Amino acid sequence: MEYYIAVDVGATKTRIAIADASGILDKVVINTPRDGDEYTISNLIIKIIGEKWGQLVGNIRAIGVATIGPLDLKRGVVVNTPNLNMKRIELLKPLVDYFKTQVYVVNDCVAAAWGEKHYGDAVSVDNYVYITLSTGVGAGVVVDGELLIGKMGNAHEVGHIVVDFDSVIRCGCGGWGHWEAYAGGRNLPRVAEYLLNRGIIYSGSELAELVKKGFAIDAKVVFNYYRRGDPLAKDLVDLYVKATAAGLASVINSYDPELVTIGGGVFLNNIDVLYEPIVKLTRENIVTEMPIIKPTRLGDDVGLYGALAISVDPPRKLREIQSSAFTRDAT
Numbered sequence: 393m394e395y396y397i398a399v400d401v402g403a404t405k406t407r408i409a410i411a412d413a414s415g416i417l418d419k420v421v422i423n424t425p426r427d428g429d430e431y432t433i434s435n436l437i438i439k440i441i442g443e444k445w446g447q448l449v450g451n452i453r454a455i456g457v458a459t460i461g462p463l464d465l466k467r468g469v470v471v472n473t474p475n476l477n478m479k480r481i482e483l484l485k486p487l488v489d490y491f492k493t494q495v496y497v498v499n500d501c502v503a504a505a506w507g508e509k510h511y512g513d514a515v516s517v518d519n520y521v522y523i524t525l526s527t528g529v530g531a532g533v534v535v536d537g538e539l540l541i542g543k544m545g546n547a548h549e550v551g552h553i554v555v556d557f558d559s560v561i562r563c564g565c566g567g568w569g570h571w572e573a574y575a576g577g578r579n580l581p582r583v584a585e586y587l588l589n590r591g592i593i594y595s596g597s598e599l600a601e602l603v604k605k606g607f608a609i610d611a612k613v614v615f616n617y618y619r620r621g622d623p624l625a626k627d628l629v630d631l632y633v634k635a636t637a638a639g640l641a642s643v644i645n646s647y648d649p650e651l652v653t654i655g656g657g658v659f660l661n662n663i664d665v666l667y668e669p670i671v672k673l674t675r676e677n678i679v680t681e682m683p684i685i686k687p688t689r690l691g692d693d694v695g696l697y698g699a700l701a702i703s704v705d706p707p708r709k710l711r712e713i714q715s716s717a718f719t720r721d722a723t
Contacts, residue, residue, distance in 0.1 A: 394453045395445075396703045397491075399437055400500060400695030401459040401483070403475035403527035403578070404657070407693070408437060410445045411700050415511065419696065420444060427477045430469075434486040441491075454494040456703030457483050458503030458695045460528065465545025466713055468497035474564030475527055475578060484714065496702045496714050498541075500524070501548050503698030504688075505532025506539055508653055510701040512690045521649045522688065523550075525636065525666075526656030528564075529572040532698070533647050539707045551576065555638040561586050574635030577611035577658045580628060584609065587627055597624040611658045615665060629665065636666075637673035640685075648680050655688040663687055 398416065400407040402424055409419035420440055425432050437457075441449070457468075459481070464471050468484020487495045505522040508514040514522075514534070522532040529551030533540045540547040551572035552565060559569025561582060573579050584603045587594075594600040599617040602609060603624070617625035644652065659666055671685050688694045702710065 393451060395448050395451050396700055397441060397445075397452055397455040398696045398699035398703065399455065399457040399459075400503075400693075400699055401433060401457065401470075401481075402500065402695065403460050403473075406433070406437075407696050408440050408444075409696050409700070410448065413704050416693065416696060416700065418444070419693075424476070425478075430478060430480040430482045431486055432478065433481050434483055437487065438490050449491065452491060452493055454496065454703040454706075455487055455491060456503065456699035456701070456706075457487070457495065457497040458500040458699040458702070459483060459497060461499045461530070461546055461549065463497070463499050463545040465498070465541065465710075468495070468714065472565075474566075475576075494703075494715065496706050496710055498702055498710060499530065499532070499545055499548060500695045500698070501530035501532040502539065502541065502545070503532065503702050504655065504690075504694045505534055505548075505698065506701040506705075506707065507690060507694055507696075507698030508532075508688065509534060509539075510705065511697045512688060512694070513653055513686065514651055517651045519647070519649045520651040520653070520683075521643055521647055522694070523640065523643070523652060523654045524656035524694075525575060525654060525659035527578045527658075528576045529636075529639065529656075531643060533643075533649075535647060539709075541707070541709050541713075545713075550639060550643050553639050553642050555635045555642075571635055571639035575632050575639070575658075580611055580614050580632075581609050583628055583631060584614075584624065587624060587631075594624045594627075597622050599628075600624045612661070615662045618665065633666065633669045633673060636670050637677065640670065640674045641677035644674065644678050644683060645680060649683045652683050652685045653688040653694075654685065655690070655692075655694045657692070660687060660691060
């Protein structure tokens, strides 16, 4: 029997699965290392595969890796990611060297879009977008049945759409006013500090007091306080919705999709708060026909299913770019 390995390297969690062509058979979820050298993550992937499924390694036909970016697609290397402390993450070559099989490495949202095409809601759709709202913001786009890749594999970095050209809020990448600066889970503390520095008195805000005292806050904390009626949390979520609607409207106006699916931990854990306001505000700012917008039914595993789809049915351009890595290193 032939098996596939699917890997989803996220800014917070890394998921590793053994699968056949029909779906995932078993998986492991671990915290993504934030520190180390360029081989820390690939070495950890190799170690876990060996410990969990070592007896099946000889039957692995291909490995698909979905990863945070930005990505040097030809070399299968993550470069200058804003969400981890390692500025270079080697993935393609160490996995090819160790497993001696075909490996494909793509942006996680690019993979997720392909996963939706093979295992999700886009099976019969030729124009669609997958959006992740998580630690960062990203997308995968299929136009006329073709998965968009880009010269470096970064055709989907929509999190760096500028939603406020006069903003003083800095994104983790160094730019200003990006969608991810407002809606990336990791950036919410910066937005909170920005709101407090405007001089508004958030009377009775427990969240404001935590920020002033230097306590670490994250998306979970913000949305918990939002549900309690905290005024600072309310303004934070309001900006989150406005920035996301602006970014999503830009994506829809650019790619004209029939379907948009949304995933990512921040969104999936707060659908009750985010879904309807985002859809309503997006509808007011598009010039094309409104697509169907819905949460991904693949849940937290959308990246894993994307990595599996990439390994089972790699898009033509990806084969052209990365198949040579295995051929070259296998000779």
